[in-house]
Amino acid sequence: MGEVAKLIDVTKCTACRGCQVACKQWHDLPTETTPDKTKFAGSYQSHPDLGPNTYTIIEFIENTNENGTQWHFKKTGCMHCTDAACILVCEKKALSKLENGIVYRDMAKCVGCGYCAQNCPFLVPKVNPKTEKATKCTLCENRVEAGLKPACVSTCITGALDFGPREKMLEIAKNRVATLQQQGMTKAQVYGEKELGGTHVIYVLGDAPEVYGLPADPQVPLSATLWQKYGKPLGAAAFCASLGTTLFAFFLNRKKDLAPKLHHHEGGKSHGV
Amino acid sequence: MAYSDNDRFPRFGKAARVVHLTHLVSFFVLFLTGMSLYFNFLSPLNLIFGGANAAKLIHRIAALVFFFGPVLAIILNPKGFALVLYQITHWRKEDFHFIARFFHKFFGQPHDVAPQGYLNGGQKLNTYLLGFGCLGLAFTGFVIWFPEYLPNWLVLWCYPLHSLLAPCLTAVVLGHAYLGSFHPGSGASWEAIWGGSLSRAFAEHHHAQWAQEVDIKLGRVKR
Numbered sequence: 287m288g289e290v291a292k293l294i295d296v297t298k299c300t301a302c303r304g305c306q307v308a309c310k311q312w313h314d315l316p317t318e319t320t321p322d323k324t325k326f327a328g329s330y331q332s333h334p335d336l337g338p339n340t341y342t343i344i345e346f347i348e349n350t351n352e353n354g355t356q357w358h359f360k361k362t363g364c365m366h367c368t369d370a371a372c373i374l375v376c377e378k379k380a381l382s383k384l385e386n387g388i389v390y391r392d393m394a395k396c397v398g399c400g401y402c403a404q405n406c407p408f409l410v411p412k413v414n415p416k417t418e419k420a421t422k423c424t425l426c427e428n429r430v431e432a433g434l435k436p437a438c439v440s441t442c443i444t445g446a447l448d449f450g451p452r453e454k455m456l457e458i459a460k461n462r463v464a465t466l467q468q469q470g471m472t473k474a475q476v477y478g479e480k481e482l483g484g485t486h487v488i489y490v491l492g493d494a495p496e497v498y499g500l501p502a503d504p505q506v507p508l509s510a511t512l513w514q515k516y517g518k519p520l521g522a523a524a525f526c527a528s529l530g531t532t533l534f535a536f537f538l539n540r541k542k543d544l545a546p547k548l549h550h551h552e553g554g555k556s557h558g559v
Numbered sequence: 560m561a562y563s564d565n566d567r568f569p570r571f572g573k574a575a576r577v578v579h580l581t582h583l584v585s586f587f588v589l590f591l592t593g594m595s596l597y598f599n600f601l602s603p604l605n606l607i608f609g610g611a612n613a614a615k616l617i618h619r620i621a622a623l624v625f626f627f628g629p630v631l632a633i634i635l636n637p638k639g640f641a642l643v644l645y646q647i648t649h650w651r652k653e654d655f656h657f658i659a660r661f662f663h664k665f666f667g668q669p670h671d672v673a674p675q676g677y678l679n680g681g682q683k684l685n686t687y688l689l690g691f692g693c694l695g696l697a698f699t700g701f702v703i704w705f706p707e708y709l710p711n712w713l714v715l716w717c718y719p720l721h722s723l724l725a726p727c728l729t730a731v732v733l734g735h736a737y738l739g740s741f742h743p744g745s746g747a748s749w750e751a752i753w754g755g756s757l758s759r760a761f762a763e764h765h766h767a768q769w770a771q772e773v774d775i776k777l778g779r780v781k782r
Binding site for chain 2: 507512
């Protein structure tokens with residue numbers, strides 16, 4: 287199989303949250319216990335945000351416009367971007383891109399620096415303070431490898447989630463958007479086709495991305511690009527130049543055994559340390 | 560008081576010496592833990608500290624020592640700090656004269672330098688580089704220690720700054736360490752930073768103007 291993708295059609299989601307349960311079950315994740323992960327936020331949403339033990343949630347979004355108030359349900363999790371900022375900044379190579387497009391995480395290599403968590407344009411990865419490892423949706427890469435669909439997709443009863451070759455998912459998404467637009471949802475659109483080089487989680491949205499809390503034009507942070515392209519080589523160059531110069535001076539001075547000559551040359555004039 | 564060739568020149572107070580030593584130790588710990596956490600190929604170094612999580616903890620403890628050591632020294636010896644502040648904010652032409660000949664000295668080439676004060680031009684520049692470098696590292700390190708409480712844009716810029724400042728500061732420290740420990744005649748620097756004072760020969764040779772000031776202040780008259 288070439289590149290794969292998960293399709294999330296928010297217009298079909300009924301917020302049963304079976305996907306959340308299936309994810310927890312497949313990954314054997316415990317419940318979140320800290321108050322910031324379980325506090326009541328004034329809606330039916332189960333968790334205020336993703337957490338180190340919660341790779342996906344259904345966000346309950348209330349949007350009021352000229353047509354009244356709409357209640358949207360959006361499944362949130364890792365987008366598995368092609369131009370993944372998390373991979374760019376992961377110094378330990380704990381995050382990498384699989385051939386099928388999945389952003390794979392190697393827990394053994396992760397040191398929990400949190401660079402991925404802060405640089406992700408969607409703020410998806412979370413660092414577990416107990417294990418000091420960053421976690422996020424894996425797109426069930428082990429299930430996919432075995433020819434199965436991700437756990438969340440396999441449990442979705444409304445057909446809001448689908449999984450398969452990326453091209454096929456895009457085709458389904460575009461057809462669905464055309465249908466929605468015919469039905470009067472003029473702002474319906476596909477999200478993830480071109481964003482960040484093309485993501486491997488694709489949304490069918492009924493409205494503008496901002497309504498769902500998604501950035502309209504997500505970008506790899508400029509600071510991350512400058513850091514990796516220029517900052518690292520510059521730092522390495524400064525260190526190597528200093529080390530080389532110092533070693534050169536050390537051997538040069540040792541060879542000359544300069545100390546007695548200095549007095550001879552300078553004749554009492556001062557020179558500092 | 561009579562002049563003697565065996566006279567000592569008080570150079571560093573107790574607070575400055577203790578801070579320098581704590582800085583030296585904490586710098587090495589920060590350098591090793593930082594490198595092992597940052598570079599993938601140095602990951603095995605983490606084993607020395609008991610794994611990556613322990614290395615992170617040690618890095619943070621060393622960072623606190625690194626930052627609060629000088630703060631404590633300033634509180635304990637404000638006069639000494641004021642002297643350094645005065646020195647680095649008052650540049651004379653002799654200082655630039657020294658800097659212009661710095662590489663001659665570094666590589667051991669013959670050179671003439673105008674008589675220097677308490678801090679020579681190179682030491683003044685070094686104080687700026689290390690001072691601002693340490694402050695920059697401390698600030699960016701603090702921000703990336705507590706990302707959840709600070710604005711994301713600030714955290715994002717502190718990552719590259721921290722990882723750029725660290726090797727740049729290390730580059731400066733390498734030069735500083737070489738001049739203080741391995742350069743011909745540098746044993747006297749260790750005497751000063753360990754025992755607190757310099758010999759007359761070294762003081763007059765490296766800081767002639769300051770040596771003269773000290774002699775006058777202590778009433779050491781050559782007969």
